[in-house]
Amino acid sequence: MRRLSTALLLALVPSVALADGEMPQMDFSNPLTLDQVSWMAVILVVLYLVLARWGLPQIGKVLENRAAIIARDLAAARAAKQEADRAVALLTATLSSARANAQAEVAKAVADAKADAAAKAAALSAALDAKLAESEARIDAARNAAMAAIKPVASEAAGEMLLKLTGSVPAQEELVRCVEDALAVRKAA
Amino acid sequence: MAGPSIDALGQFSLTTGLGPIGRALNFTNSNEAMLAAAVIIVVLFAIGLKAKALVPGRIQALVEVLYEFVHRMCVDTIGEEGKRFFPLVFTIFSFILLGNLIGLFPYFFAFTSHIAVTLALALFVFVFSTGVGFYTHGFGFLKFFVPEGVPGWLLPLLIPIEIISYLSRPVSLSVRLFANMTAGHVMWEVFAGFMLLLTAGLGVFGAIASIVPLGLNVALAALELLVAGLQAYVFAILTCLYLHDAVHMH
Numbered sequence: 001m002r003r004l005s006t007a008l009l010l011a012l013v014p015s016v017a018l019a020d021g022e023m024p025q026m027d028f029s030n031p032l033t034l035d036q037v038s039w040m041a042v043i044l045v046v047l048y049l050v051l052a053r054w055g056l057p058q059i060g061k062v063l064e065n066r067a068a069i070i071a072r073d074l075a076a077a078r079a080a081k082q083e084a085d086r087a088v089a090l091l092t093a094t095l096s097s098a099r100a101n102a103q104a105e106v107a108k109a110v111a112d113a114k115a116d117a118a119a120k121a122a123a124l125s126a127a128l129d130a131k132l133a134e135s136e137a138r139i140d141a142a143r144n145a146a147m148a149a150i151k152p153v154a155s156e157a158a159g160e161m162l163l164k165l166t167g168s169v170p171a172q173e174e175l176v177r178c179v180e181d182a183l184a185v186r187k188a189a
Numbered sequence: 190m191a192g193p194s195i196d197a198l199g200q201f202s203l204t205t206g207l208g209p210i211g212r213a214l215n216f217t218n219s220n221e222a223m224l225a226a227a228v229i230i231v232v233l234f235a236i237g238l239k240a241k242a243l244v245p246g247r248i249q250a251l252v253e254v255l256y257e258f259v260h261r262m263c264v265d266t267i268g269e270e271g272k273r274f275f276p277l278v279f280t281i282f283s284f285i286l287l288g289n290l291i292g293l294f295p296y297f298f299a300f301t302s303h304i305a306v307t308l309a310l311a312l313f314v315f316v317f318s319t320g321v322g323f324y325t326h327g328f329g330f331l332k333f334f335v336p337e338g339v340p341g342w343l344l345p346l347l348i349p350i351e352i353i354s355y356l357s358r359p360v361s362l363s364v365r366l367f368a369n370m371t372a373g374h375v376m377w378e379v380f381a382g383f384m385l386l387l388t389a390g391l392g393v394f395g396a397i398a399s400i401v402p403l404g405l406n407v408a409l410a411a412l413e414l415l416v417a418g419l420q421a422y423v424f425a426i427l428t429c430l431y432l433h434d435a436v437h438m439h
Contacts, residue, residue, distance in 0.1 A: 024202040025304045025371065032203040035215035036300070037309045040223050044284060047227040051283075052276035055234035059256045062241050062249075069243060 195382030
């Protein structure tokens with residue numbers, strides 16, 4: 001675009017602009033052309049002194065100050081984040097240890113309860129076994145007593161029956177032995 | 190030629206400003222614009238520095254942006270030594286930038302469109318950077334004109350080329366700024382003159398047709414705004430480059 005406008009200018013300047021005369025910029029016979037440069041030197045020196053002594057250092061200080069404050073705040077934020085991270089780590093550790101403790105407690109309680117229940121069940125079954133054994137013993141005793149009581153009755157009845165049938169009575173010991181044999185056979189059967 | 194004619198160069202002619210005092214001291218209308226530019230810069234600094242706020246307001250932010258922009262340009266181009274030349278580069282940059290910008294307003298004189306002004310600035314930069322070169326390196330600065338890694342028999346050819354290219358720096362530096370500003374302002378004046386010529390020559394139809402040069406001038410205004418900033422930047426960055434050469438010799 002610049003090149004285009006320059007080309008346009010070159011095309012137009014000879015016909016239009018330069019038709020009226022020379023460029024004032026090239027008119028060095030005019031004393032003002034060079035006098036403006038001296039005045040520019042004065043203005044620039046003053047501007048330089050004002051900027052270099054007064055304006056720019058203050059802006060630089062403002063920028064430095066801001067950079068320092070930002071750096072300080074960033075450092076503070078970083079420290080706070082580290083603190084928070086540490087707190088979070090502590091929290092996590094506490095939580096996990098508490099969870100482990102609780103699990104251990106629960107496991108222990110469950111084990112205790114199980115052991116307790118097992119002990120109670122064992123005691124109960126032992127008691128039951130004892131009662132059972134006692135009952136069986138009583139039953140055995142009763143039966144034995146009954147059996148013992150039946151023997152004289154049976155041998156007496158057998159002696160009576162033999163007396164009626166045969167008219168003779170065998171010896172008492174033999175009769176008792178035969179009755180015992182018969183009872184044993186019955187019992188085995 | 191009947192009717193109005195285009196006087197595209199009249200806008201550059203120098204007169205005296207500030208009434209009788211200016212006439213006595215040869216204080217020109219371009220110096221008025223320079224004074225206005227300098228005053229605007231100082232006033233901007235005064236307003237920007239009033240609060241010195243941690244969170245800057247508009248004017249303070251503007252001044253800070255200008256400061257940081259030029260400061261970064263100095264440090265990036267010249268190196269750490271650039272901080273010493275920062276006030277100088279800032280003065281030149283802000284002066285040319287404000288000169289270009291206020292030159293865009295009607296009735297303001299664009300002093301950067303005068304070759305005497307730009308050449309004086311460029312010669313100052315040239316002499317100053319050369320002085321810095323000799324001050325930093327003594328006569329060793331002359332080695333700057335001897336390119337490294339070149340066969341000896343080429344040196345009689347290359348050293349004059351280096352010297353000529355070095356001496357042409359102020360010319361290219363000044364002509365670039367002068368030509369850009371002059372071209373833009375002449376274009377403006379020419380298109381505006383077309384509008385008058387069209388209206389005078391073709392009556393109502395010409396007045397309607399004038400909308401074309403008017404539109405072109407609107408587009409040119411945007412372009413000139415870009416050029417005003419760009420040329421000030423180019424002048425400042427080349428100043429930094431020359432100072433870099435003077436400080437580092439490569």
